[in-house]
Amino acid sequence: MPAAFLATLLAALLPLLAATVFTAPAAVARESAHDPARDSAPEKAVPTAALTEVTGFGTNPSNLRMYLYVPESVTPNPAVVVAVHWCTGSGPDMYNGTEYDTLADQYGFIVLYPSVTRSSKCFDVSSPQALRRGGGSDPVGIKSMIDWVTRTYDADTGRVFATGISSGAMMTNVLLGDYPDVFAAGAAFSGVPFACFATTDGSEWNSNCSGGTVTHTPKEWGDLVRNAYPGYSGPRPRMQIWHGTEDDVLRYPNFGEQIKQWTNVQGVSQTPAATDTPQSGWIRTRYGGTGDQAPVEAISLQGVGHNLYAHGMASRVLTFFGLDKSGPAPQPQPGACKVTAAVNAWNTGLTASVTITNTGTTTVSGWKLGFTLPAGQTVTGGWGATYTPSSGSVTAANVSYNATIAPGASVSIGYQAAHGGNSAAPAAFTLNGTACATG
16 A cells, blocks of 8 residues: 555544544543653652653663552552553543542552553554564563563562553553463453454554454454464453444444453353343443453443443442452452362273362452373363363363352362373362462
8 A cells, every 4th residue: 555645544544533532531630740860760669649750661662651650558569550541642641531540549559551652642553563472562662661560669460450442442452462471351441352453564553443344253363362472371361341332433343352352262151151231221241250350241331432431430440350459459369279180091091070179268250270281191071161272281261150169169170081191180280370289
């Protein structure tokens, strides 16, 4: 496509985006605090209770700016919420247009606001560099910001979250795909699936995706996420998805495509485990669990357009993240777990019966059991969980009817496997990344 035409197209799109993509909710403007003396000592903590720009935070290939809000009541080992702005917006706009800072005052977490400097003020969610781990562009800069915060504040690396609006929602999908080991969960307002916006011609805009005509099977969508970090077999972030049925910028079919993608990534059924109406005109579906921290939660808003975000929604995001408690928030993972495995073997095959017990004090809502099969064993079938892959490091993910494990409760699952002579049970297990006792 000729460069002149692209320039003309972008010039026509930017006013439209500025007018229609997102208008920040009314808020009292607050000044950004910036101490230039900190530029040469980026590891020094910033002032509290003020939006502060941090410079020199690390590798930053696309020249993003970093803004930080640290509440006076910041907790020890705080959680971190990455709040990502919309096209034509900025980090300070996201600060002024949402209430994450006031919620941080209440619950003690830190809010990080990345800010785009390219002319469109849109995040890169389309280039090949953005759509792979460590590939360059915006995700690498945001990861550097997170690393700065975790070093400086000894933040809890198990409680890092991302949320965004429009372009920021698309970036939320990208961040969770590129860095599944960094984020515990995300919340996307009016976004599109990971890699839906992919382009190879340098364009920031993908009309097919924005128009809702890019569709894939759940596995195809899931493979796009998995291919961003080949070889990763650990836990995947939970995802909360928000979309209005009358969205005319990023069309409503993108809502269903995100559900397909993240249920597949989580290894849970596309059939909702729970459906309710938390507010008039809203339909909320939960997948892989029925509680507030289900693996995937989706909220459809009837008759609502692209400018979806409204005051009060951030509180629902915090509930999904598990941060709406004073002090350090409890995790959906157990504090402790125990797994017993019994094997019944024959010449070339075996069945294994596995019991998972939550010996901690926190209910598990959505679980993944990780283990390594002995050499020569291959899973050929199973019950009570979905098993991927069939050999090597295997993850058994809950099904809809057994997603919740209360403290002291147990879940029994099992699998059938072929073997080449070694019919032993796995030697070690993890539950949502927590090492379990065995025996």
